[in-house]
Amino acid sequence: MNTLSAVWDWLTTGANWVGENGVWHRLEQHLVLTFACLALSALIALPVALTLGHLGRGGALAVNLANVGRAVPTFAVLVLLLLTPLGRHGQWPTIIALVLFAIPPLLTNAYVGMREVDQDVVRAARGMGMTGTQLAWRVEVPLAFPLVLTGIRIAAVQLVATATLAALVGGGGLGRIITAGFNLASTPQVVAGAVLVAVFALLMEAAFELVERRAPGWVRGRAR
Amino acid sequence: MTAPPPDDCLARNDWICGEYLSTRRQILLDAVLQHLQLTVVSVALGLVIAVPLALLARRRRWTVGPVLGITTLIYTIPSLAMFSLLLPFYGLSATLVVVGLALYSLTLLVRNILAGLNGVPTGAKEAARGMGYGPTRQLLTVELPLALPTAMAGLRIATVSAVALTTVGAIVGYGGLGNLIYAGMNSFFKAQVLTASVLCVVIAVVLDLLLLGAERLLTPWRRASRRARVRSRAGAGIRRLVAAPGRRT
Numbered sequence: 001m002n003t004l005s006a007v008w009d010w011l012t013t014g015a016n017w018v019g020e021n022g023v024w025h026r027l028e029q030h031l032v033l034t035f036a037c038l039a040l041s042a043l044i045a046l047p048v049a050l051t052l053g054h055l056g057r058g059g060a061l062a063v064n065l066a067n068v069g070r071a072v073p074t075f076a077v078l079v080l081l082l083l084t085p086l087g088r089h090g091q092w093p094t095i096i097a098l099v100l101f102a103i104p105p106l107l108t109n110a111y112v113g114m115r116e117v118d119q120d121v122v123r124a125a126r127g128m129g130m131t132g133t134q135l136a137w138r139v140e141v142p143l144a145f146p147l148v149l150t151g152i153r154i155a156a157v158q159l160v161a162t163a164t165l166a167a168l169v170g171g172g173g174l175g176r177i178i179t180a181g182f183n184l185a186s187t188p189q190v191v192a193g194a195v196l197v198a199v200f201a202l203l204m205e206a207a208f209e210l211v212e213r214r215a216p217g218w219v220r221g222r223a224r
Numbered sequence: 225m226t227a228p229p230p231d232d233c234l235a236r237n238d239w240i241c242g243e244y245l246s247t248r249r250q251i252l253l254d255a256v257l258q259h260l261q262l263t264v265v266s267v268a269l270g271l272v273i274a275v276p277l278a279l280l281a282r283r284r285r286w287t288v289g290p291v292l293g294i295t296t297l298i299y300t301i302p303s304l305a306m307f308s309l310l311l312p313f314y315g316l317s318a319t320l321v322v323v324g325l326a327l328y329s330l331t332l333l334v335r336n337i338l339a340g341l342n343g344v345p346t347g348a349k350e351a352a353r354g355m356g357y358g359p360t361r362q363l364l365t366v367e368l369p370l371a372l373p374t375a376m377a378g379l380r381i382a383t384v385s386a387v388a389l390t391t392v393g394a395i396v397g398y399g400g401l402g403n404l405i406y407a408g409m410n411s412f413f414k415a416q417v418l419t420a421s422v423l424c425v426v427i428a429v430v431l432d433l434l435l436l437g438a439e440r441l442l443t444p445w446r447r448a449s450r451r452a453r454v455r456s457r458a459g460a461g462i463r464r465l466v467a468a469p470g471r472r473t
């Protein structure tokens with residue numbers, strides 16, 4: 001097939017990998033954006049989710065946040081943020097949109113993880129005289145960890161996808177190769193960019209899968 | 225002498241603008257229609273593929289792994305990449321968007337139909353067999369109706385996700401309201417971007433409610449035990465969220 005060999009040619013041309021618009025630079029942007037936003041959203045979502053889960057409050061919040069999140073198009077939020085005064089500040093619209101959409105999976109999974117801790121275990125810990133804080137840190141959080149990790153995996157893969165979409169509003173990352181390909185009307189470049197993004201997303205998923213499988217027992221637990 | 229520039233919300237480029245709604249009614253209507261068509265056709269296509277896949281996975285146990293694995297793999301690919309990967313096959317067409325969205329809906333649909341079928345109580349199946357029902361009749365009149373609530377939950381999530389994802393189709397010119405958002409971004413037309421975004425969410429909510437209504441109509445036996453269901457709903461709702469894979473972007 002003609003397109004296939006053209007895509008291969010694009011991917012194996014060294015000039016496409018170096019420089020400001022090269023694959024390496026775009027990959028670096030994509031990685032930085034993904035992990036910076038993952039850290040930021042985890043910093044916001046996890047303390048809230050673990051506290052609410054421990055107290056047993058806010059279940060409706062967790063459910064509704066996840067439901068509403070699905071109905072809101074990421075692309076629309078990216079463009080809306082771009083047109084606000086924030087849009088003049090470089091990457092901020094992208095970062096805010098990414099963090100906003102990474103919070104629901106982190107929050108719901110951590111919350112459910114805390115809620116699903118076996119109540120007999122909780123009662124036993126209380127019977128041993130543990131205080132609320134001790135119970136949370138020594139019993140509930142370790143038992144909830146598999147689901148927390150699942151939330152982090154879902155958020156990370158989603159961040160890779162959202163970072164790709166950010167290219168549509170002028171953000172960096174691998175998506176830029178695709179949008180540039182569309183602007184040049186170059187199908188080989190569009191497809192080559194898509195292959196790179198797809199491989200990156202699948203590798204991210206596989207990496208987390210590996211962590212979940214190889215991690216010590218208490219981390220793995222009953223993840224999924 | 226030239227007339228002074230009009231001082232309306234369009235000229236001021238306000239976010240909310242009644243003038244915009246009245247002057248661009250036709251454009252908005254066309255975009256909503258295209259959005260609905262793309263969403264509904266793609267989810268319907270997804271359903272047509274997902275039902276046989278789920279039935280196959282149930283009949284032949286060894287196919288469960290590959291079917292779930294491959295559909296999950298597809299779901300991992302970001303939407304912009306998915307539409308771009310289909311470009312050599314379909315070009316800049318509505319078909320490209322429909323096929324891409326249908327592929328995404330497969331994961332949610334297959335998982336939920338399978339979960340629904342697996343959740344049918346053994347007693348119900350044995351009773352049907354005892355009454356002399358053949359496998360096909362048992363499937364159509366006993367198992368599928370009992371699997372319906374779980375399957376419908378998947379269909380609702382798939383539909384709501386598809387509404388949001390259709391906007392990305394703007395990259396190939398078939399994004400329904402996404403086209404207006406894309407054009408509005410390039411011209412800094414705030415009213416158009418906000419109106420189209422809000423309409424997207426409205427479409428998602430309306431379709432979700434319609435499917436919920438259809439589910440109620442199709443499962444009259446569940447209405448009888450409403451009070452019991454309300455009590456167990458909160459816990460089940462939370463659990464279902466975790467079973468479903470994350471949202472697609």
